[in-house]
Amino acid sequence: MPEYKQFPLSDTAEGLTEADILDWKVKPGDTVTVNQIVVEIETAKAAVELPIPWAGVITELLVEPGQTVEVGTPILTVDVDPGGAAASAAANGSAPAKAPSAEAPAEEEMKPLVGYGSKAVSAHRRARKGSAPAPAPAAAAPAPAPVAQPVRGGYVPLAKPPVRKLAKDLGVDLHALTGSADGGVITRDDVQRAATGTPANSTVDTAAGYDPATRERRVPIKGVRKATAAAMVQSAYTAPHVTEFLTVDVTPMMELRAKLKNSREFSGVKLTPLVFAAKAVCLAAKRTPDINAVWDEAAQEIVYKEYVHLGIAAATPRGLVVPKIRDADAMSLSELASALGELTDTARQGKTTPADMLNGTFTISNVGVFGVDTGTPIINPGESAILAVGAIRDTPWVVDGELAVRKVMQLSLSFDHRVIDGQQGSEFLADVGALLSDPAVAITY
Structure with missing residues (x-):
């Protein structure tokens, strides 16, 4: 049986x-x-x-x-x-x-x-x-x-999964619809017309959630967007944020990047400015361990992490996600570049696993990829600091008393003032800036 x-x-x-x-x-x-x-x-x-x-x-x-x-x-x-x-x-x-x-x-x-x-x-x-x-x-x-x-x-009405999801979001009962496609299959247009009460031959814009009477579109808050909003509200109202800014001449970094891209070690590796920022964060965190600590409210303790699980904020079709590079501080520059490439590709495909987004210790938000100079990022819950990396621009800059055109970027660091005092935050940001403006400084760390 x-x-x-x-x-x-x-x-x-x-x-x-x-x-x-x-x-x-x-x-x-x-x-x-x-x-x-x-x-x-x-x-x-x-x-x-x-x-x-x-x-x-x-x-x-x-x-x-x-x-x-x-x-x-x-x-x-x-x-x-x-x-x-x-x-x-x-x-x-x-x-x-x-x-x-x-x-x-x-x-x-x-x-x-x-x-x-x-x-x-x-x-x-x-x-x-x-x-x-x-x-x-x-x-x-x-x-x-x-x-x-x-x-x-x-019986399941004849409709593809995305159409079923749209119907659920709009509160449309698929059992009550007659599909307009071949074989009676229900389409997105069928669902949208049912949601707005629009006749089949109407030319009114019936995009998901659109109400022609008010000319407004409403989208349910759910999934990644809902979780992100809850986390940001929790962080903003729990951790006292302080944000500091630093403008950096990164011309030496860009010159080193051009050299390394032609080397055998970095052949086939996408070496972006973000990789250098990730390496600088890992090095600077060793000199300012408070940056990599976290406030434990329940235990009334500050927990210092002797590893860096580096989060990279990534925009995806489903919303903002922050996958982690585990033990980033133990990686070489080429290893970081490879890990970062895999991480961003996976995130953009929407295939980042839940486990890959847990237990981070520090986050970088690359707002420069959108052509933005700087911002005031909100700390991820469970961490104590986040660095926003701005766009690199050709900018007039004074070098040895003379005006020159240099590659310049802005950094902004938000940190939890319960864990990190202004001195520690400033020292960390200055260290990151020094490493990006002159990568040779790394051999002194």
């Missing part, structure tokens, strides 16, 4: 409480293997792909794309004994390898699951009301258009 298991949404090692279902990678009737990716979710920090810990046949998808689900909620059902191997073995008098029992503790079931964190899912879950597992449907030939599959006793 078939043996059904329900796969719950689990914590992905970041204290997760809920997540949005972005895209299913499987459908009812699909055969899956252990650790196969079955769904992509969006947490408050990143998009994450989840593997399944069992092999079998998918019998039911319990939630739709775009739906927000709490941790522990079952999201799909799988038949782990689709061929009735257990029954056949019993009839033959043998005992086959037993699939994990539905009553077994969840932490035991999740052991083979790749990519999950240390927090186990609770062993006991309440059964979903009116949701009895159904046998896996027979395999069908591919159809030219999406085919509705049974979900929670009804």
